[in-house]
Amino acid sequence: MKLLLIQPSVGKIHGEKYVKSWTMEPLALSTLAGMTPDDIDIELIDERIDELPEIYEADLVGITIETYTAKRAYTIAKKIRKQGIKVVMGGIHASLMPDEVIKHCDAMLVGGAEGGIWNQVLSDFKNNKLKRKYDANSYFEKTLDHCPPNRKLYANKGYLPLGLVESGRGCPFTCEFCAITAAHKAQYKSKEVQHIISDIENISQKMLYFADDNFVSKFSRTKELCDAMIPLKKKWFSHGTINMASQPDLLKKLQKSGCSNLLIGFESLNEDTLKSMGKSWAVVKRGYSESLKILKDYGISVYGTFVFGYDEDKPDDIEKTLEFAIEEKLALAAFNHLVPYPGTPLYHRFEKEGRLIDKEWWLKEGYNFGEVSFQPKNMSPEELSERCYNARLDFYKYSNILKRIEFKANCRDPFSNPFQTISFMSANFVSQKGIKQRQSWPIGNIIDKNGKILE
Numbered sequence: 001m002k003l004l005l006i007q008p009s010v011g012k013i014h015g016e017k018y019v020k021s022w023t024m025e026p027l028a029l030s031t032l033a034g035m036t037p038d039d040i041d042i043e044l045i046d047e048r049i050d051e052l053p054e055i056y057e058a059d060l061v062g063i064t065i066e067t068y069t070a071k072r073a074y075t076i077a078k079k080i081r082k083q084g085i086k087v088v089m090g091g092i093h094a095s096l097m098p099d100e101v102i103k104h105c106d107a108m109l110v111g112g113a114e115g116g117i118w119n120q121v122l123s124d125f126k127n128n129k130l131k132r133k134y135d136a137n138s139y140f141e142k143t144l145d146h147c148p149p150n151r152k153l154y155a156n157k158g159y160l161p162l163g164l165v166e167s168g169r170g171c172p173f174t175c176e177f178c179a180i181t182a183a184h185k186a187q188y189k190s191k192e193v194q195h196i197i198s199d200i201e202n203i204s205q206k207m208l209y210f211a212d213d214n215f216v217s218k219f220s221r222t223k224e225l226c227d228a229m230i231p232l233k234k235k236w237f238s239h240g241t242i243n244m245a246s247q248p249d250l251l252k253k254l255q256k257s258g259c260s261n262l263l264i265g266f267e268s269l270n271e272d273t274l275k276s277m278g279k280s281w282a283v284v285k286r287g288y289s290e291s292l293k294i295l296k297d298y299g300i301s302v303y304g305t306f307v308f309g310y311d312e313d314k315p316d317d318i319e320k321t322l323e324f325a326i327e328e329k330l331a332l333a334a335f336n337h338l339v340p341y342p343g344t345p346l347y348h349r350f351e352k353e354g355r356l357i358d359k360e361w362w363l364k365e366g367y368n369f370g371e372v373s374f375q376p377k378n379m380s381p382e383e384l385s386e387r388c389y390n391a392r393l394d395f396y397k398y399s400n401i402l403k404r405i406e407f408k409a410n411c412r413d414p415f416s417n418p419f420q421t422i423s424f425m426s427a428n429f430v431s432q433k434g435i436k437q438r439q440s441w442p443i444g445n446i447i448d449k450n451g452k453i454l455e
Contacts, residue, residue: 001039001040001041001059001060002040002041002057003033003043003061003062004043004056005032005045005062006046006047006064006073007029007044007048008072008076009047010069010441010444011071011072012047012446012447014448019438020160021431021438023048023160024164024209025151025159025160025163026044027164028090028091030154032062032113033149034149035113035118036122037119040122042150044153047076052076055083059085059086060085061080061088062089063076063077063088063090063091063105064089064090065093066092066093067092067097067362068362068369070362071363072444072445074104077089081105081106086125086130087107088107088109088121089104089105089108090108090113092179092183096182096341098110100342102132102133106132107130108134110134111136112144112169114144114145114147115145117134117136121134144169144189146192146196148198148202151203161207163203163204163208164211165208166210166211166212167190167225168188168189168213168214168221169184169188169189169212170184170186170187170188171186171217172186173241173278173279174186175277176278176349177341177346178341182341184213188213188214188217190221193221194228197228197232206234207237209236210237210239215240216241216244216250219244222250222254223250226253226256226259227257229258230256230257233258235258235260235419235423236257236259237259237262238259240262241264241265245294252298254300255298255299260300260301260419260423261301261332264302264303265305265307266305266306267306268308268317268321269288269306269320269324273312276310277307289328292330296406296408296409301409301410302331304325304332305333305336306333306335306336307336307338308335308337309337309374311376313376314378315378315387318387318388321391322335322394326403329410331409331428332431333395334392337372337384337385337388338372338374340356340374342360356374357374357381361373365445367444368442370388370438370440370441389435396428396432396435401432405424
């Protein structure tokens with residue numbers, strides 16, 4: 001039996017390179033491969049890097065989908081199914097929109113594939129008893145089974161030089177706009193520390209990315225993991241929350257374990273906006289500036305993300321946030337417009353208020369990255385998109401990259417240990433290049449350089 005695993009692109013421009021910053025290792029698919037019995041032959045096709053074949057040679061195809069790749073995944077699946085091959089779909093979009101996804105596949109996996117569910121899918125397929133839907137959300141355990149990924153599938157693909165690891169999944173917070181919260185029902189599952197360490201020991205890359213939704217969801221467990229990582233001497237980055245600045249013991253362990261950068265979703269500098277999005281817990285008493293200083297004192301640089309488009313947001317709030325990000329010398333920053341992901345409380349609220357420009361924006365013909373799909377209160381959709389884009393361009397101008405150099409975290413020990421400085425500069429240059437490339441990138445289609453849809 002041959003199993004083909006496909007990572008769809010969000011779309012492509014024929015003849016142009018795919019967005020480099022979107023080419024991390026597909027951890028979900030290599031994890032599925034790791035769960036697959038040895039008697040099954042496995043092939044990975046990553047459309048971000050590989051060309052899809054005209055004729056598919058497989059007995060079963062598995063496709064992972066996110067909201068931005070859903071339209072493209074459906075196109076690929078349709079072609080495969082016409083060739084008489086069964087298609088199984090899974091991923092976060094399947095959890096958010098199961099009734100939509102099930103129309104485009106022979107079987108669907110909702111939730112995680114651990115706990116024997118994936119093996120049940122394969123067994124049912126072999127016995128010609130494949131069910132339409134397999135639901136892992138019918139149970140909830142405190143821990144998440146660890147299934148070592150089959151990283152051999154990554155060979156010669158040219159992914160970013162990062163070893164991806166997952167130590168936990170989900171997030172306990174209930175932010176209104178967050179697809180992670182909606183998909184995992186504001187629950188967090190972690191893996192056993194010894195299993196994570198065993199996985200890391202088999203990764204050749206010196207730099208790791210913990211693809212956790214919130215690496216510091218449980219402080220005590222994070223400290224345990226950091227202690228175990230110290231002897232491995234790896235550098236790593238992941239996602240955190242600003243409230244960890246009040247945990248000096250945790251910060252010390254993060255530093256000793258090799259943490260070089262944490263992505264923190266500040267989202268807004270406006271307390272009223274934070275309350276509207278269900279993130280009032282992020283309003284720290286000491287303020288963002290003091291909290292950032294504490295993180296830098298422990299050598300941790302920060303990738304700050306911000307989102308605009310809530311009713312409290314005014315046009316000049318974007319410029320004020322840009323100034324803040326530069327003044328605070330954030331290593332990296334994202335200035336994003338609000339996205340009403342399907343299945344989230346935000347989506348349902350906007351739908352009820354009649355503010356969605358297109359209810360199925362992710363399937364809309366001609367939809368491009370950076371396009372705002374709802375009606376903001378204080379500016380037009382076009383103005384919101386343009387202002388966010390301009391903030392990105394300004395933040396990554398050469399002059400502003402130089403302004404953000406500092407020697408506590410971003411460029412720590414540039415002469416005795418240049419790793420942090422090299423990482424800071426390279427990440428900024430990659431981001432700078434990707435901004436113009438991503439803006440107006442086609443979602444769901446293959447187009448030529450003139451915008452004509454080819455597929």
